[in-house]
Amino acid sequence: MSKDKEQVIIELLKVFRQYGYEGTTLTRLSQATGLGKASLYHHFPKGKEEMAQAVLNYLDNWMETNIFATLRSHDQPIERIQAMTQKVNELYNGGEHACLLAVLSLESKLFAEEIQNALNCWIRSLAQVLIDAGFEEKLAHQKAEDAILQIQGSLVLVRGLGNTAPFQRVLQRLPEELLRI
Known part of the structure; x- marks a missing residue:
């Protein structure tokens, strides 16, 4: 692969985020990566499913x-949550990028276990910060679930409204809101 494999996977990620699993075609993947269809199959012999799995990995x-390790650090709880929100902001490009986990979970059961594991790990990691905070x-656990719900819900709202303000508001309020008794 002439391109760095990680860069190819990042390009694949963009396509899956935008079009979902069903709407992602080999033509779109080829155009996004600059690789011919034969090259894509050479590196991902199982095709689109293997590419999506590589993206999820x-x-x-x-x-x-960037997120779970930050939450497990030895910093103060408020600092860990603030660091998480900064990384979440980076992951979703200020709210402009859709959540791949949400996009894939809406249309396909192919990756249900991976999606469930990722969300559960996020919830557990965040809940542990709150347990550490007393x-x-x-x-x-409930507060962690609610936080992920707010993040994911704000991303849906951003897509529907075409305005990233709800996402930014959620991230800004989240650290203090989570630690409020």
Whole structure:
């Protein structure tokens, strides 16, 4: 592959985010990566499903390194949540990018387990920060679920309204809101 494999996967990610699994065609993937269809099949012999899996693996690694590890750091809870919101803002480009997990979960069961694992890991990691901050486990878990719901819901609203303000508002309020008793 003449392009760096990670760069190819990032280009594939953009296409899957925009068109979902069903709307992503080999032609779109080829155009986005600059690779011919034969080259794509050479590197991803199982085709679109393998490409989507590579994208999900990339996203999973990115989230582990940039979000989950941040939440597991030894900083103060407010600092960990603030760092998470900064990385979430980066992941979704200020709210301009759709959530791949949401897009794929709406139309296909192919990756249901990977999507569920990613969301559960995010919720558990965030809940642990809240437990560290003194919240009871059940409440911490509920607050973490609500936080992910707010992030994901704001991304849906952004797409519907064509305005990133709701996403930015959620991220700005989230650290203090989560730690409020």
